Amino acid sequence: MARKKWKVIALSCRKGYHTQAFQKELEIRQSKGLIDPNVLLLTVEDPDTRIGSGGATINTILVVAEHLSSLAGHTVVNPDVLANADILILLMGRNYLFDPCGRAFTTMPAMYSGAHHITGSDTENIACNIDFIIYTLTNVICPNSPPGVWVCSTDMLLSIPSEKAIDITFPKHWKGVSLITVPASVDYATLHGACKVNHDDTVDDIFYQSSPDNLESCLLNNGHQVPLVSGLLFMCPNTATKLLQFHVKPPIDACTYMGIDSGSLPIKLSLFFDILLPMANNVSRENFVTGNRSGSYGNKDDSLLLPEDKALMEHARSVLYDELHQIRIRSILITEGIHNYMSTSVASDFQNQILNCPLRLGTNGVKNFQWQNRTHCYTESGCEVPISTIIINSSIDSEIDIGKNCVVAHCILKNSLKIGNRCILSGLLPIEFELDKVITEPVVIPDKSVMLNFIISIGDNVSRRITTVFGLDDNLMLSVDNHKSSFCNKPWSAFFERTGIDSSDLWQQHLPSSKRSLFNAKLYPVFNHIQKIETEDILWLLGTHNSAEALAKWRLSWRLSLKEIMAMVDIAAVFDYRRKLYFEIGEKNVKVALSNGEDTCFLPYFQSCATEDYHNILCTIDKVACEASSLAVAARCLASIADVLGTMAASGGGLRSGPAANKSWKQAFRLLEELKINDGVTVMAKERKNWLKRPDLIIRAARHYEGAEQILIRKAVSTASRFVTTTPQELPPLSEIWVVASSGARIDLAGGWSDTPPITYEHGGAVVNAAVTIDDKRPIGAKARRIRDPIIKLVLIGDSKTVITCAEISDLEDYNKPHAPGALLKAAFLCTEIISFASSTPLKQQLLEKYSGGFELHSWAHLPQGSGLGTSSILAGAIMACLFTVSGRKCDNESIVHSVLYLEQMLTTGGGWQDQVGGLVEGVKISRSPPQLPLKVNITKLDTKESFITELNKRLLLIYTGKTRLAKNLLQDVLRGWYSKLPEILPNVHNLTSNAEKSAKAFIDGNLELVGNCLNEYWHQKKKMAPGCEPALVTEIMTALKPHSYGQSLAGAGGGGFMYLITKEGNSIREVNAIISKIKGTENVTVHRGTIDREGLKISYKQHRCGDSC
Template sequence: MIIDQYKKMKNLFLRQSYIDAWEDYQRSIRKRSFAQWDYIVLTASNEEQANAFRSQITYRQNKNVLPCKTKYLVLPDPDGKRVGSGGATLQVLRKLAEQEDIAGDFHNKRILVIHSGGDSKRVPQYSVCGKLFSPVPRELPDGRASTLFDEFLIGMAGVPSRFREGMLVLSGDVLLLFNPLQIDAQFHGAAAISMKSPVDVGKDHGVFLNNGKDYVKKFLHKQSIETLEKLGAVNTHGNVDLDTGAVLFDVNLMNALLSLVQTDGKIDAEKYARFVNEKSRISLYGDFLYPLAEDSTLEQYYKEQPEGTFCEELTECRTRIWEALHSFGMKLICLSPAEFIHFGTTRELLALLTDEIADYEYLDWKPMVFTNYKSEKKIQAAVHNALIEGTVQLADKCYVENSWLRGNTVLEKDCVISQLELKDVTVPSMVLHGVALKRENGEKRYIVRGYGIKDNPKKTLEERGSFLDGDLQSFINLNNLKTEDIWESEDHSLWKAKLYPVTDSQEKAVSWALLLHRMSSEKADEVKVAEWKSLKRYSLEESFQIADASVLVPWEENLENRILIERFLNRLRAGEHYVDSLKTFGITELDEKQFDMLMEMAEKELPFEEKIRVLYSISRSMKFMKKNFHGISYDQVEQKCFATIQQEIFKASNVNQVKKYKIAENQVKVNLPVRVNWGGGWTDTPPYCNEKGGVVLNAAILLNGQEPIEVELRKLPENHIEFASLDLDAHGVVTTAAEIQDCHNPYDSFALHKAALIACGIIPMEGEADLEKILDEMGGGFYMSTRVKGVPKGSGLGTSSILSGACVRALGKFLGTTWSDSDIYELVLNLEQIMSTGGGWQDQVGGLTGGIKYITSRPGMKQKLKVEYLDLDEDTKAELQERFALIYTGQRRLARNLLRDVVGNYIGGKKESKEALEEMKYLAVMMRYELEQGDVDAFARLLNEHWEGSKKLDTGSTNTCIDQIFASCEDLIDGKFISGAGGGGFLQVILKKGVSKDMLRARLLDVYQDSGVDVWDAEFVW
């Protein structure tokens, strides 16, 4: 019970420390005044790995997620030779001393060194990228997938504030969790950072023996439990002071170390070569720290196990080191509570990520990190920075990192996939690690390393080292191999086994790696084995040495962007508002690469409903963030969004079905009423109606006793067409089909006339056509005029669309064609798509026939309209006529982007817009019900509800003038509404019983006098 309580308290402490460390890290990024590292130095195995490290740092700098003042150095072992962690430390000190702002003086500099130059033999998938940049199963608060490097920088962000100058050295494969407030940096020489850990853990690592005064008495490396207990290293709780690999050096000790390779304060090339070489292979821990322990002796120092091998050169180096360092001491800083996490073998890694991940829940570690993957069933699998699409199946104990899995790929139990793109592949229990090799003659080269979860690459043939389903010896026996087929030296370890064929594609390399598994279990085809033998093959070691590490960051960045995009798309698919969905990409939203990917997907992959939402979201982001990409501005992307809607609807239409007609009448004139809209307005507008279906209630009315919409056609003897737009006093003659096909200019006075001829199939939409021949076959040319009489512009009474309907009806009569109302509705919809107006269908339906109409459509790109006429009793008709009034506001709404604003809010997933549109459909249904019940009062109340919903949908539907008009006659009316989109034009009211239109007119004249606000005569067309 007490142990459980301690563990709980420890976890809470470390969790809060973790949170505090992140806050410190953010301050180090934002504030130059915050204490931070002057230099962060990474060591690497070779120049290729060093370049990979530099790429990782640059990638983070470009994302502004590294401390702002810190300088970064990456130093490979010279010439790729393994010079030991001590040799690497001397190289670090030399390089730092050469920096312009240091110039040999380390005072007032805070330096962090992370030794990370190992081969990662025990976890080979990290040999190329370096264990330092191996994944940690945590998604950082800023949304990034974490790595050991990120955790080091975050965890150590608070340390610079704890000491004035010096150097902190860390081991790159150990994650240390602690609170920097625990560090007391008052020391002379060095300070070893330790933590209390069970002796059972300590026996496999280094342990410090405290002298009773918090200084290191002895350094004990991998000693038995009995020895540790005998020497007094184990306390009463069964814990030891574990060596975490973290050591602080003061400036004096740094200078003492550097003096080993200097003469008269300057680097001596001969001395430097003596200490920094592959033969001496000086160890930081065994060679530099041992002399600092209180009980250390020179005699025993010579016997300490070296990082390389015993040799005269090492003995000479140790003599010089002892002379330089033995006068210094090593303080013991014991951190408690603290946590020491060592990323060991492949098997340990897999166990940590699948079986033991819950133990680190307090650190927000989780099995699924930075991925789009969500399993339909509960499995113990882990995914890190991986995109998983299609019908991919993951079994228990699988781990996928930095990979893209597609199609019908299946991963069986105990499977690790790293740095790969797999499609339609079944992978048995094994590790598959993709490695791009340096190009040869410009050609791409790949291998895929395949080995078992339990395999230790250090183990040899002679040690019966395991390999996949068997061991190295059984692999040789089963496939009739000789040792020289696989090894070129006496070292018969898995690390040096030439097993992996070089190919020109990753796909081929995967197939060879899978063959190795079959070869290990006597299931391989002999022909394929023979082919495998004939191929050039590399070992784990060789592939590490000739790997092209420059591809790692671009690949990971590509994956990261694709995962972010998939997450973004999933949020849009779930109906989230685009503002929230864009947060997927972080505070700066889209960058250029993400923009390019999304635009390409919109063009080639995404279905219509996703494409328009992606384009709209991109346009909003670019506008808000004030970004342009490749010279493309937000309004161009927005235009593409709305053009896509029009194009998709147009594709579903029957436009371009050219027919042969004969003129049947010498003259035709069609007059139509205007309409007033009541319920469901905007639900008839694409793409809402295409996705959800529309429901509208509207009515046809005469204005001041007349039908205002007029279209006239007259036969002409000449074979040409004359157009007239009498409202605009515009007249024109066309003599070619091309002039008519040019109908997309919204400023063309005859765009409607031309579109009507195309929609009705008189003129083809595109392609060659002879107008004179067409007219000759029709029996002559004709004159076509349009006019809207006595209706102000921007009235909200649907005049533009009703005029389209009048054109189609007039052309039908003129040509002797019997079109049903449904045919005309469809032709008008096509006409409006040709004109690219982007509007809905309710206006033309409202004016083409009389009566109050309940119009519905089902979802679909091709809208099939069902029009039902309300059958009202005579008393209801009379009451509605008596109480309905139309008020002209005296103003015209100027809102060119109104349609885009409202439709954009719907496309963009604005919750209020979606809810308002659904509510409007419901209100249209209820309005019909109340009118058919004869309850005009209830109808008036529903109009008021709809008015409130319209304001939510479009705040511009009202303004101060409209509010004032309604307020001035509030006591005279029971219901109020706008015409069309509102914002000007006409208002509709339902008068209280007993209130006449004259009383309303008198009130408005009293208030507004000669301003134009007045009641107009409106009469329903039954």
């Protein structure tokens, strides 16, 4: 999708309207990737409260030009900086009762996600109107526009369907203004602005709140709608320069900060009816200059102006007309667009706009917006919220009873509270519902009630909360003289009669009754010098609480009207409160999800914590880990802390993967090894504080948390040792007999990754795989014999022979360092309990007492390193089988499979169970592990027809790609994805196991084509689990072989090693070689014949002869 690359986004807001708070909000969005990182963000304060939207636009263009001029190295404002710049100006407008942060920052029931500006990781924010506006302009409306200035009001919900391509064309030589219009009914247009459009799409006239009769001339071709002024326009650089030049042209300069700083009195201009109207074709100079056609800021107000002010306005209009009339306006009608003005008159309008938000229509299918009736909220178990009710950024306790079709935003609701249907609650804290006396009945909020809590500034750095109440259907602006006027949905007369309040208590005597309204009634107590303002005082106004003393207390209180409250809102404090609540709710949800093992992804929340320096989440997860009821919960907690640290480090700390054995963490690791989880986590948290100073230290700490997580995974997997059973048998004679174990390799056909801990014991695993020989060879094996010397002699046979002699216990201590020579063989001696590493008895004595001598063990694997064919696990199984046998014990393949799981945990390599199952157990089988501990693998050999296996053998080819894979790095990425509960990982794991069941049935049915289809599907699933596991060369080979195969896949985790395919024609090795040879870079690629191994792990005995080798 094309995007507009903005040079500047400037937010124009009213004087004294907490400019710094808005700037901070924009910068947070930019740091979260919700605004492009290279955009210059400016929040421009109006130089005076009386300059209007037109004045604000001119002043903002001036400030933008100043900044761009400075960046370009100019010392004065240079209009040329506007020539090639894409600029967006957003106009904040007036206060908005239903969200104290203004219409632009009104929260919606949606989460907005983006990509972090440094790491690219997902981030999130509760979506506000401004997010939809910027997204729609950036991605839908403006991508193809030429350089210039876009100006957009933020007092409406503008819905433009994003799934439809909006073709906005700008003629090459067009110099002027493009006005975005949307179709609207005549009735709706009487409350707003509409255009009369000429046949060439230029605008003849603009009408503001005009009569239906007058709007007849504006009708579109459909005959019942008119082009509504949407609040969005584009001006070419020449036009923007014209407006910029007004800062040096009196009296228009009086709407810029330069004019005000030069001593001019402010002048008020409307963007649409003072700046744009003189550009309309049919607007005459006389009508415009005299004020007859100057909208709400012209003729309607002139009667209230002093003669000198009226003359000043006429002078200003004459300058505007002379400078702007030659500029043309072109209407661009977006036929699918919907305009919803955010009115402050009636709360029901706001409620409808949230419950049935029109912005949903404009973001259908846009993954950046996730619409939810429960948007970042915490509801305690037992609290049932109707599906029709919307909750945004709120915490709801179990004792709360909420009705239908309510809107609850930024609240913490506790205690016993019953909320009626169709209520609006915003910003409320538990204290709002704490009564002095003990109550047995819940506090009741009647149907259609509105309760809004505001944070107001009452002095220097002094803020206070105030709660307001009124009715959903009350018209706040309607005169009390009007018979429809009401308070709390009842006539004022009923309110006066119930409370004893008189109109003189609410309005000043000199104010005419026609000017008296709910909006300016001094209803709401803030402070009482004798008694504290309590919940009862608010409920008394609402009519749900009666008190004989209430009237006297109310009259003695300092009270404010809604109008006064709106002028005193501490917007910075409101933003801070909402942000704090957002993080606290996130903490609660993280705690519950981790404790209960819920599949919820918190990475975007963690990224927000890191971006906004909210580190308390670490302590919260520490607590969950300390209280964890299982190893699985504790391990995920440690993984989550690693995720938080990773986001904190961003890209400044290096790679997530790396060593995790710094001695500073040794004590904590030892405690975890001893399963003292509470103590281990506590020690880690204490040590963590020393690693938070720099990104590189933070990422190293994250690695150690992943190391700690691996300890707990190992402990969980070690439970598989319960399913290792052996029976005694006679020891082989000293020195004379070799016990030889040999095995083929394995190919995984479906379900791989589901066998990987912790996935296998948290989700459950199912894998179809097969034991295979390669060119009729069994490449993996081991042999062992008893020797007279009480030592352990290890021989590693590869390209050369490595001999290791262990004469002391200390010679075995590097058994858990996978890269140490002979580590696998050493670990096997400990795992089979031939040697006790923890014993104080010397090695020689242990060997003599139990076996009258030592052991010699050889191992080999004639496959390339990183083959993907399960070599290391199969070799481990062969070694374990040798050692069990040579030490006088007998065990079956199932025990060997479980013993290898235990062995690999001792070795600290981790890994799943499918490799050893695949190679050690003959033929094709499906193996399953239930989602539980202890970890147990159930193996089922598939009942396949001999003729089917014969046909499969004719078509099974293994291709060595010549590339070594790095499985460990892939494994770490998969484990991170699983523990993070990435939404692309969870369903894929389910699909892996279901595909395995489908593949098993295809084998039983003898359906080779379906087996191939399952194999292809499996490869797609592998790539989802571990993106990047398909090298470019492999892609070329697979593409070339696709027409000739039923199915193909890289072996194991992918990334390199072997690939295998089932060809459509039998005995096709020559043809496949020929196809591959034509691909550049395949000089080291080799093709091999694969055959299903019908023997599996094979144990044999061989007489020792001097010079024996493999």
